[in-house]
Every structure is written in C-alpha cells, then in structure tokens.
Amino acid sequence: MNIVIKFCGMMAEVKNVGFVFSLALIFLVAPIQSEGSTFPEQIHIAATEDPTSVIVTWITFASTPDSTVLWRLHGSAIKLQPVSGYSTNFNDGKVKRFVHRVKLSDLKPSTKYDYQCGSSANWSSLYTMRTLGSGPDYSPVFLVYGDFGYDNAQSMSRIRAEVNAGGIDAILHVGDLAYDIFEDDGRKGDNFMNMIQSVATQIPYMTLPGNHEYYQNFSDYRNRFSMPGGHESIFYSFDVGKAHIIMFSTEVYLFIEFGVKQIGIQYEWLEQDLKKATTPEALAERPWIIAMAHHPMYCSTVSFGDCNRRASIIRAGTLVAHSDPLEKLFYKYGVDMFVSGHKHIYERMWPLYDYQVLNGSYDAPYTNPKGIVHLITGSAGCRERHDTYNEQPDWLAFVNGDYGFTKMTVHNGTHVSFKQISDDQDGKIVDSFTVIKEKPGYY
Ligand SMILES: *[C@@H]1O[C@H](CO)[C@@H](O)[C@H](O)[C@H]1NC(C)=O
Ligand SMILES: *[C@@H]1O[C@H](CO)[C@@H](O)[C@H](O)[C@H]1NC(C)=O
Ligand SMILES: *[C@@H]1O[C@H](CO)[C@@H](O)[C@H](O)[C@H]1NC(C)=O
Ligand SMILES: *[C@@H]1O[C@H](CO)[C@@H](O)[C@H](O)[C@H]1NC(C)=O
Ligand SMILES: [Fe+2]
DSSP states (O other): OOOOEEEEEEEEEOOHHHHHHHHHHHHHHSSSOTTTTTOOOOEEEEEEEEETTTEEEEEEEOOOOEEEEEETTTTTSSSSEEOOOEEEEEEETTTTEEEEEEEOOSSOTTEEEEEEEEEETTOOEEEEEEOOOOSTTTTEEEEEEEOESSSSTTHHHHHHHHHHHHOOOOOEOSSSSSTTTHHHHHHHHHHHHHHHHHTTTOOOEOOOGGGGGOHHHHHHHHHHOOOTTSSSSSSSEEETEEEEEEEOOGGGGGGGGGOOHHHHHHHHHHHHHHHHTTTTHHHHHHEEEEEEEESSSSSOOSSSSSSTTTHHHHHHOHHHHSSOHHHHHHHTTTTOEEEEOSSSSSSOOOOOETEEEEEOOOOTTTBSSSBEEEEOOOSSTTTTTOOOOOOOOOTEEEEEOSSSEEEEESSSSSEEEEEEEETTTTOOOOEEEEEEEESSSSS
C-alpha cells in the first residue's frame, strides 16, 4: 500500500508505516524552515584526507554574519568552543542557498564530539559525531549504496537504525542522490539532505556524482558537498584502516558536453593516486585499494546503459578514441575492488579482467583473486524502483533485486567482507562474502 503524507507542505511517497513514523520524527528533529531563514539545515559531515579533521557543512536560505561550529568532547562539561569557517552561495532556479563549511581539526580518532552549527543569528540543535579510527587494529565498517532518493527512500529507516546502533564508521553513497537534486529549484535536494541529516550528522557521509546530478554541470552536487581533495567533490581518495578508498566520477565519460578535458584530468589524477597508494611502503600499511564510482563496468541487467556493452566506455575507454580505459589502469595497479551503483539491483561478480573470470586459489574464487572484484549496489530505494535482469553470464556470481544496501568491513590487511542487507526481507542478509588476500595485488 502506498501512503502519501504531507508535512510542512512537502510530500513523500512511502511504502510502509514504520517509515512514516521515522520520517515524521526527522522533521520534528530538523524542521525545514521557510526560505529566507538563517536556521541551519541539511547538516552533514565529511571525512578529510587527514583522519584528525572533519568538515561540517550546512545550508541556510539567508546570509548569516558568520559560519561557526561550537564543539567539545562528547559529554564533557566544558563550554562549547567556537571554530569559524566560510560560506559560499549558489542559485538554483528561484532559490538562493548559502552553504557553510567549517573544518574541525586536532580531533582524536574513534572519538565522539558534541557540536552545534550556525551563526550568531541562529544555532542548530546539539549533535554528536564520531570520528574515524586509526591504528593497526582498526576495522572500519561502512554502509555502501547508490541510487538512493527522497521519494521511495526504502532503506532510510534501516540505515538510520544501523547508524544509531553505533557500529557504522561512515556511509559511502556511490552517486544518484535525491532524484533529482536540482528538481523544483533544488527543493528535492533540500528534502533529501534533511532526510539523511539524522545519519549524516553522526558519521561521515561520503559521496560521488551520479548521472542524476548532471544538471548545470553537476552544480548542485559540487555546491552542496565538501569531499576532500580540492576537486569539488568529483574525485578524491582517503585512507581508512587498512584500505585506500578512491571515489571518482564515471560521469565525466558520459556527459562530455561539459568538457572532454575532464576525462583526462581525472585519469591523470587516478594514475598519480594509484602510484602513490601502491608503493611498497604504502601497501605495507594499507594493502587494500578499493575504487568506487557510479557506473559499473559490468552488469547483467538488460536495459539501456553502458555496462552491458562489451566495449563499455567506462571499462574500455572513451567513445572518442577508446583511450583511458579504466579497467586496464585498475588492473595495472592491482585495484582489489570496484564498487558501483546505477543499476537498481545488487550484483556480485567473480574476479574479472577483460571478461575473463580469474578466480583465486584453493577453489575459493575470492581467496587470492587474480582479477578485480566488481560489485553493484544500487538498490537503496528511489522513485525509479528496481531493475531486473535476465542474463546469466559466467562472470556473474550472484544477483538480488531487493531494496537494500551493503555493509563492508575492512577487518585487517588480509580480509574484507561484504554483506547485502535486504530491506524487503526485514534486514535479512541475502549475500555475504569475504575477499581474502595473503599479499596485495594479484596472484
Ligand atoms: C532563528 O531565526 C529565525 C528567523 O529566521 C527567528 O525567527 C528565530 O527567532 C531565530 N532563533 C534563534 C534561537 O535565534
Ligand atoms: C564543468 O565543471 C568542471 C569542474 O567540475 C569544469 O572544469 C568544467 O570546465 C565545467 N564545464 C563547463 C562547460 O562549464
Ligand atoms: C570461479 O568460481 C566459481 C565458484 O566456485 C565457479 O562456479 C566458476 O566456474 C569459476 N570460474 C573459473 C573460470 O574458474
Ligand atoms: C583478519 O580478519 C579475519 C576476519 O575477522 C580473521 O579471521 C583473521 O584471523 C584476521 N587476521 C589477522 C592477522 O588478524
Ligand atoms: Fe544512475
């Protein structure tokens, strides 16, 4: 049964009653203020390249005298300490937004901090964040998903429950947010950001661009997020536990009207980043190289797209010259995993290179794999609903069409595990696998 609820003039179509309650709760916690307000909303935090810093980002609809975060160690009795940042603005259609960013530094790993953001005009309520951990025994746990919108946000309450339970270190959203972030003069994006605020204020919410963010050269996306690396949140990498995580844009290959130069700029950066991440010293410290982007290189879903073509642009190079093939680059540097979305489904492949299955040792495909392990996780829930599949290629290991999301744990230097959590089946784990490597690279 579909229930349509109205709240503060906004509509959300949802499919179960539990979700209605939690949605109502979000708005009680974070009321959406009318335009022209200096009330901080859409608050979210992002990790930086440095584990001791975090960036807090929020939006107001009027300019404020300052952009400030007040913070202290969680539960401490000391007065909240101010840190100031800066604001930028952008216009989306008829609506002007002010984006505020404050960097908190000298934070301790795996530590909780209380904070409030805003300005002398208006303060948010008090939130608590937890920083990423560090050290040799740190085993970070991530929720990973793509294609998560405001309408039909199926997995929202389950994601919130996971984060509230305290076991998640960060969320990695691999593109297609809000559906569509720019719609209704960007109000769809505002609604989405307010929806995820309950989790994105607690742990880093890391993003990359998907095709649904294409509008005006990804302007909404670039303006609203604060990913590390100085490339407007389009591509970056960060180290966490035993993993080097690379987040980048496959959209530069597909929206060439915004400039083909972007392909080369990103490719160059990817190669430099991989070089640095794969020196013997770097690999000794962080053996896992996990790359993520929105469009997959392989998919079994038969629908319009790039991934089900053998000469996929993302996998094999650009349409123009078939240059810059990403699979070749990743294979050269021993990238372990490539995680994507776009297809509204969960698909796990056997280790692969150039359509060849390169299973690992001891009859265990993921133990010392000889190729890249590909995963699609694009079923968190959006208004475009599910994708279907009707192909069973020999490189496809498992497919599941339920709404849900992936939990990824970087246990240590030899084990990374994945669980696919179904929202349709009340949190049932519908797939689970572990990639085991005795040493970095391929065998
Ligand atoms: C916050 O700003 C609104 C106007 O945007 C004002 O009505 C309200 O009183 C302010 N609240 C505080 C606590 O300053
Ligand atoms: C689109 O944005 C990128 C930055 O992400 C910029 O380098 C490029 O020049 C822009 N393209 C156009 C056509 O504005
Ligand atoms: C890879 O492993 C899977 C599972 O054991 C098996 O079904 C498949 O045939 C293997 N493929 C190759 C090429 O070894
Ligand atoms: C790495 O983690 C896996 C899974 O938790 C565990 O089985 C294994 O013993 C660990 N290895 C080391 C060296 O701690
Ligand atoms: Fe997409």
